[in-house]
Amino acid sequence: MQIHEHLSTFHGSGVTEFTSADVPGTPTWFLGVETWDSDETFEQLWRRFLTTVDTSAVRALVIGNWGEAGSGTRSGTVIDLLLAEKDRFPALTGLFLGDIIGEENEISWIEQDDITPLLRTFPALTELAVRGGNELELHPVRHENLQVLRIETGGMPSEAVAGVAQSDLPALRELRLWLGVDEYGGDWRPEDLEPLLAGDRLPSLRVLGLQNSDRQDHVCELVAQSAIVRRLETLDLSMGILTDEGGQHLLSLTHLRNLDLHHHFLSERMRERLREALESKGVLLNLDEALEPEHYNGRPYYYTAVSE
Template sequence: MTISADMQEFHGLPVFEFPERDDDVDDLPDPASVAWRISGATYCDPEDEQWEQVFARFLAAVDTNQVRALVVGGWDEAYDSSSAAIVTALVEAAGDRLASLEAVFLGDMTFEDCEISWIQQSDVTLLLAAYPNLREFGVRGGTGLEFPVVRHTALRTLVVETGGLGAEVVRGIAGSDLPALEKLDLWLGTDEYGGDSSVDDLAPVLAGTGFPALRDLALRNSVIQDQIAVAVASAPVVARLDRLDLSMGTLTDEGAEALLVGQPLTHLTHLDLSHHYLSEKMSERIVDALTPYGVTVVVDDAQEPEDDGDGEAFRYVAVAE
């Protein structure tokens, strides 16, 4: 699986691509009615403007103090040039230019623009510091990503999509003080692409101490999905969740059995285990155990392990490179 399409909706708004320089900017949508996507030159379109140039035109053409959501698309040589300059440009526009901004997604690129694990990120918490009213933040790409411990009282949704999420970043997120956070979505990935975190790094999240408002937890796309499932089976945070997502990873019958014999999951409204390595019998057991209680259980996209050449089973996460 790869990311093959740009985002179509963000923060509950349709995504609108700010026009290229030769296109008409006289008939633009209401600034608050869309999530504005700002894209620069990429591998596929190297002759386009640099991201900072497009952003400057955007600031000049749109009443940006009404803008609620921004999607940062591709930038030139994203596989070699980090998002630091873009983060700086957004920080400098805070307050007097983007006073109403509620949501930012940084790195909306398909595999044709830049593979997810090639995207060079930076310290993204600078955006949280610059926008204290931000309610939703998402970032794609784990290489170079920094997320030191931060306090932010307004953030409700945090999404980090990677093919490999470093342990230091996971610890920074887990140790942050985010009292309003309702949804946390982490793509943990594989160690082949920097995903060297362990269940221990997630301890504050699983204990339920750091994010008192959390109701929607996704720990997915992980090569240690069984270990995560075992930890989740007794994690205090689960008792107050509405939605639990352990999809896109290498979940086997071992992890699923832990979920079945662990704490009750019958209070959930939604359990997503799609892209898994469960036996058909185990999939049926989970569905039969929870659906009578009104839980929507997703066990789509069953996978089969491959032979690694040494007679051992090899299992893939959904998104890696």
């Protein structure tokens, strides 16, 4: 989890922030404006980038802040600019939309938009990452080359979860969704995940992360009973409100290479049962960040790793 500092690497290379000069041979660029009292708009920054850098050699873009926090400026502003210049980026295969850290804007206040046009317009994309769930949309789409899809939210809308699950992504090998909490828009329903867990649309998937959910126990049950789970090598169910109720569903997943459960509320007894059942079969098990619930007015309070 890296939401408190900007990415230093993405899409297999280091990230270079664009200021005012080209750096020949740079495949991955970061573009973002100041959150408060910026000297230029994102569009002005974008125009300078286009006239300064040889964009035909750009392999990946990391998009940071695109407007003043709370101004209502959605990522559609960036998406429209990128789509209008699509022919200038023939080598683009990686895109991170929303490398915005906590001191700039809370993750659940990042104003996203419909990201479907990115997949429809850039058929060569192999990696797409998005941070922020507010106003996020993704409609069912087919993309032949996408291999990695990550969506990080404090609350992922039901329509966006369903859009991912109903998309045909034959090359996708890694999928990570931060499902989040209902309070911040995570209103997904179990039926939204059904097409994903059936696996028919994701024949190449080997790494699945369904993370950061306030319903992590139910997620564990759904995944453990799914058709796709037997095809996975790595399963990431971390960052959520995972208790013994969910942990018991994972005891039979001995075929996995990796099972990541860090940030959890599992009892010591359940942790020991998981170690006995899985580590003895060669599963690399991450049980870091064992937590105890906080208490308010005598009642236990459980929390995800990321919400607001």
